[in-house]
Amino acid sequence: MRDSARLYPLRPVTPALIEYLEAICPSGVHLNVDLSKLSRWKIGGIADCIVRPANTEQLASTIRLFKAQDVPYVVIGATSNLLFADEGLRVPCIQIGSRMSDLSIQGDTVYAEAGVWVPGLARRIMQAGLTGAEHICGIPGTLGGLLCMNGGSQRKGIGSSVVSIESVDAMGKIHYRDAEQCEFAYRSSVYQANREIITAAKLRFLPDEKKLIRQSMLNILAERNKKFPRKLPNCGSVFKSNPAMYDDIGPPGAAIERLGFKGHRVGGALVSPMHANFIVNSGEASATDVLKLIKHISAAVAGHTGHYMQAEARFVSLEGNILPVDQVLNGAML
Ligand SMILES: Cc1cc2nc3c(=O)[nH]c(=O)nc-3n(C[C@H](O)[C@H](O)[C@H](O)COP(=O)(O)OP(=O)(O)OC[C@H]3O[C@@H](n4cnc5c(N)ncnc54)[C@H](O)[C@@H]3O)c2cc1C
Structure with missing residues (x-):
């Protein structure tokens, strides 16, 4: 066990911190959350504090507060790829989800916030007559989590559809990266190491016949339902x-x-x-x-x-x- 782990439970979530957070993210601060209920695997202890920002400004202010107070934090999406410790989570957790899930499609280009639910996103892309998102139609999670993991199926990754990504760094500063700067590789991206939080993405797909795209999605879903528990x-x-x-x-x-x-x-x-x-x-x-x-x-x-x-x-x-x-x-x- 490392020294830092031995020192916990040091509790960075203090009443003063909670008061600041509630001022920055009204209705977005949740205390003593049971991770065995929240998480996809239904495993984990109690998280002291989960913050759900409603927009990039709230997120950037939250991060600046953590920076000013030297408080470590962690970011999660829908927890579909995460195993939480039985001891729970002592540092604040930022969850990007449905409060940051705006989505618009113009021509062949999709603008989506990181909290968008991926199967719903794939459906909207199909309804717009665009092909290329079929492989993500059965992946439970948020767009932010999918981008961080460069998730996908059928031997594909979402990275190949990315035009650019907006993120907030550990100083609360906003960055824009094109696909190359995201360093996508098999189930990996720059966001797994750089501690930036993805807030939105611009994705591009190709026009095709809606009926064909829909059928291909149904085939993928049927195959997954047969294979996966x-x-x-x-x-x-x-x-x-x-x-x-x-x-x-x-x-x-x-x-x-x-x-x-x-x-x-x-x-x-x-x-x-x-x-x-x-x-x-x-x-x-x-x-x-x-x-x-x-x-x-x-x-x-x-x-x-x-x-x-x-x-x-x-x-x-x-x-x-x-x-x-x-x-x-x-x-x-x-
Ligand atoms: C039944 C099932 C089937 C699955 N099938 C597939 C599959 O076919 N292909 C596949 O690739 N995956 C699959 N997964 C795994 C999982 O769904 C994906 O990895 C998904 O993209 C994770 O998204 P999430 O929002 O749940 O992220 P989380 O699990 O919450 O987080 C995953 C990682 O992303 C980071 N992260 C989350 N949000 C952000 C953000 N906004 N900014 C920066 N980092 C962020 C977290 O810190 C963490 O490191 C499956 C999972 C389940 C339960």
């Missing part, structure tokens, strides 16, 4: 595909399944019997259960295949550090 809480694919392993053995799900892990459990965390790259919360799973299960799977696959699988799912520690779950297991945060 839908009833029990999960975070999508736990591990990223590794090109060398893909050529040798196939995707992570195939490698994990081949070792007989489907249905294997640690506490309430269960390798989905439907898809081995999904870990579902079968009831009372803790973050520790999930981490132990991931560690076990990861070591077994590496031992049997020689291939190391990097994690796509990300862990949020109680002091607000976010790292891929495999880096937690490697001791980077312990």
Whole structure:
């Protein structure tokens, strides 16, 4: 365990800080939020404070307040890719969601705020007779989270549709980056390291026949519904595909399944019997259960295949550090 982790629970969320936040973000400050209810995986302790800004100005003022008071913070979207610590979250959490979800489409160009819900965005793009967003139609999350993760499916990433992105840095300053400056790579972008918060994006798509786009979306959704577990809480694919392993053995799900892990459990965390790259919360799973299960799977696959699988799912520690779950297991945060 690092020294900073040992020092917590230092509580940066003080009554004075809450008073300032409520003045900056009226109706947007939420205290003692149970992450096991809020989060997609239904796992995690209590978050001391979640702030939901209603616009970029509120967000920039919030960040400037944190900077002035030397308060660390963390940003989340819809939590579809996040595992929260059982101890909860001591630093304030900024959640970009439905309060920042304006969307307009002009010709082939989409202007969207970061809190837009992705499946709804894909539907609006289809209704405008534009193709290129079909692959995101089944991905639960916000546009900000999708851009940060360069998420996508069908071997695509949202980055290829980006014209530019607006973000706010740790000083509260606004930046605009074109697609190249966003450094999109497989399930990765510059926003995973630079601590900027994405507020809006300009995306471009190609005109096509609405009927064809709709049919392709329906096909993608039907395929996902057949393959992926839908009833029990999960975070999508736990591990990223590794090109060398893909050529040798196939995707992570195939490698994990081949070792007989489907249905294997640690506490309430269960390798989905439907898809081995999904870990579902079968009831009372803790973050520790999930981490132990991931560690076990990861070591077994590496031992049997020689291939190391990097994690796509990300862990949020109680002091607000976010790292891929495999880096937690490697001791980077312990
Ligand atoms: C059932 C299921 C299926 C899934 N299928 C897919 C899939 O096919 N393809 C795929 O790529 N993913 C998939 N996912 C994973 C997840 O949905 C995506 O990663 C999604 O884009 C995350 O968005 P979010 O808003 O939930 O972000 P969160 O999970 O809240 O955050 C993810 C990361 O983005 C950062 N972040 C969030 N918002 C912002 C912002 N505004 N500015 C800067 N950083 C931000 C967070 O700090 C965090 O590091 C799936 C998840 C589930 C539960």
